[in-house]
Amino acid sequence: GQNIDQPTEMTATEGAIVQINCTYQTSGFNGLFWYQQHAGEAPTFLSYNVLDGLEEKGRFSSFLSRSKGYSYLLLKELQMKDSASYLCAAMDSNYQLIWGAGTKLIIKP
Amino acid sequence: GAVVSQHPSWVICKSGTSVKIECRSLDFQATTMFWYRQFPKQSLMLMATSNEGSKATYEQGVEKDKFLINHASLTLSTLTVTSAHPEDSSFYICSAGGQARNEQYFGPGTRLTVT
Numbered sequence: 236g237q238n239i240d241q242p243t244e245m246t247a248t249e250g251a252i253v254q255i256n257c258t259y260q261t262s263g264f265n266g267l268f269w270y271q272q273h274a275g276e277a278p279t280f281l282s283y284n285v286l287d288g289l290e291e292k293g294r295f296s297s298f299l300s301r302s303k304g305y306s307y308l309l310l311k312e313l314q315m316k317d318s319a320s321y322l323c324a325a326m327d328s329n330y331q332l333i334w335g336a337g338t339k340l341i342i343k344p
Numbered sequence: 345g346a347v348v349s350q351h352p353s354w355v356i357c358k359s360g361t362s363v364k365i366e367c368r369s370l371d372f373q374a375t376t377m378f379w380y381r382q383f384p385k386q387s388l389m390l391m392a393t394s395n396e397g398s399k400a401t402y403e404q405g406v407e408k409d410k411f412l413i414n415h416a417s418l419t420l421s422t423l424t425v426t427s428a429h430p431e432d433s434s435f436y437i438c439s440a441g442g443q444a445r446n447e448q449y450f451g452p453g454t455r456l457t458v459t
Binding site: 335 | 378387388389390393437446449450451452453455
């Protein structure tokens with residue numbers, strides 16, 4: 236079956252770094268997405284990885300290892316506004332997104 | 345670019361009535377649009393995939409007669425929740441596929457509350 240696993244909740248301190256892990260199992264693979272979702276809002280796109288390695292975009296970076304079925308989202312210099320849910324989604328061979336349950340990130344001052 | 349709108353952003357209706365939600369791609373044409381539902385503290389669940397000019401493909405467990413999807417043009421897809429019940433209360437989100445098959449652009453979502 237197809238499955239995405241990510242931690243339910245994480246807590247970090249303002250200004251610090253946090254890494255949110257995601258493992259996936261899909262029928263075929265056409266990329267790994269990370270989205271940010273604030274409460275009551277739709278997801279907003281953060282990153283897309285289809286090749287192994289690290290993609291850096293400002294304070295956010297995303298890493299993919301296809302052989303391990305593993306990705307992580309790294310958030311640096313955390314700000315209070317980063318408090319949100321972070322959704323990992325893998326695209327399968329039919330180009331359908333398989334979604335994780337999301338990781339709620341709590342930032343403390 | 346790649347902006348998707350949804351209307352209404354929130355709606356309250358009485359049990360037994362029908363509600364229509366519109367999803368529009370504002371600055372691009374979308375051959376494929378996706379409809380998701382999200383219950384509180386849960387992830388997105390794909391309900392159906394609609395292709396312009398053809399019938400929607402529904403995911404297992406989603407009643408096609410209850411959730412009517414129409415994708416009449418390359419910029420508009422509608423989801424009609426027929427005979428709504430309180431358990432249909434949810435956050436409904438659409439996304440529009442871009443030119444590349446790995447592209448999806450999300451609308452802002454519609455909060456449906458059935459009383």
